Amino acid sequence: MLQRLRESKSAQGTLLALPTTVWLFVLLIIPLILTLIVSFGRRSPDGNVIYTFTFENYTRLFGYSTNCANGQPSCFDPLYVNILGRSLSLAFNTTVLVISLAYPLAYFIARAHPKQRNMYLFMVLIPLWTNFVIRVYAWMMLLRKEGAINIIIGWIAHFLHIPFTPFEMLYTPGAVLVGMVYEFLPFMILPIYTSLEKIDLSLYEAAADLGANAIKTFLRVTLPLSMPGVVAGTILVFIPVMGTFIVSDILGGRQVILVGNLIQRQFLDARDPTFGSAASLILMVMTLIVTYFYTRKFGFGEEIVVA
């Protein structure tokens, strides 16, 4: 047995992959199948699942409603479609903003003196030492009407004799966007840094030698070679932003409801696991579709992972 294992590369591979395979099967594949089954069920009046086969939850999600104002038997209710659309656009905006903030910083760190790089990376990671939820609450303290930002602006306005009414920043889509960008920034900085740091300095020299100025060198050499980092970072940011509900819960209140909040409320408040399951699966499918087209165009950033 041991002898065979020593000789067979494929047996070694199987053994190494076994624990994770079991783990994923028990905790991912089986729950996913259960979710799928539940999503085709119907909620009983006391909040239990009646196992049938109906598409009701899905049609409801995409706007089919029987609860209409003017006595019609059915109509279009955009409530859930709007939530899906909002989640998608927020995830998109967050990702774009995070890239545009993370890239210059990652570039700066990658070009810094090697001795200073570790310190900068350390500083990028420091916020992650604090709990995710606490960090979001900190933003609440900053953004609310009596929060730090309004107080400081108030002082300045007072000093300049300008009338000032505190901004309503909390519980707006902007607050959720700021919170998301803040939470996910490190996950973009690190992969972009890794890919920039790997670029051999002689390539910049080669580009200059062949007649490229700084801008052309960036567009033709730096940017394409750092794309794996941007792609990896995008995957690390876009997917979680699509699903998270804590940031929008705390900073968006009742105003900014995302798919994540919808799912959470279906399970915990509305006690409708069938509708919650359907929403979960739609979220997954949406994320998969976006990721699929994105990675087909730009790859998986596998150069980062492999190297």
Added chain:
Amino acid sequence: MTSEFAVEMRDVVKKFITPEGNEMAAVDHVTMQIKNGEFFSMLGSSGCGKTTSLRMVAGFEWPTEGEVYIEGKAMGHTPPFQRKVNTVFQNYALFQHLTVYQNLAFGLEMEGAKEDEIKKRVGRALEMVQLTGMDRRKPKQLSGGQQQRVALARALVKTPDVLLLDEPLGALDLKLRKEMQLELKALQQQLGITFIYVTHDQEEALTMSDRIAVMSKGKIQQLGTPVEIYERPTNKFVADFIGESNFLEGKIKSISQNEASVFVSSINAEVVGLPISKGLVKGEEVIVSIRPEKIHIAEKDAINQNMFRATVTNTVYIGVDTKVFVDVHGAKLKVWEQNRISRLDPKSFYTVGQEVWLMLLPENTIVLRKD
């Protein structure tokens, strides 16, 4: 071509700050003139300033003092992309995200060349380095030798006035390196472009160069043709760095117009009729330098002059040569004997302890000033 010299360095100094905060001159008052169409090498061990000098010509570094001229024009702080020189990098520095064709086209696109012209010139360049048909490959799909050719073609496709090569063959295995040496030399002669070649490999420099600058500690130790450098080194460093030499300490006993006699204390004998360089005076302490392959071993005292009795202490057979180590009155000398006859017969070998006579030919023996 407006200037007689393709590249000229006038009294160039390049200082760097070491991590300890000290100032260090990587290039220390270097002056050299590289003629148009010349194959010029800078030879030295790592840290001698050869690569820094090359990088100042390319424009990657700017001199702290002095000036670099290309085609007679002072370069000042001209950035690399505005210089009519191109570089073949030591690690090739190929763009991994681009195909071979795109790598070659890069420099032409930067010039704003039209697409059909780019196509024509890239095709010609690929043909020149024998890579026709490889244009769609990525650099990673090529062997080391092929990558080296792509790097060469990428620089040459720009038709530079001067091609700078920074140890371009360093990563290749010996056999391929020797082939490429001859190929590069042939290419340079065919194109008539000035090549400035940086290497630490003396054989490579001797094989290819029209002229060589031997460098050490940021300074040029000697500048001359390969023959001059090997046959007439002007100081002990060059004599020691290029090839191998035996050094014997002595004192000039008598001196005439162009000949000197030196008393070599370590072998307690006088060597006569030696050619001398200028400025040496009678009584001066000197070093007598002689190449191991230029010492003749004789069975017995045939001539009286410059023959010394020696004892064989060791012999090493290395195929082409036999290295014979001898002892002359306590001074250790090495003598390379070419194996022109088969050494299968043990009698053709010198045996340890055997008494032999060494003959030094005056024209092969160099008198150097003691540093």
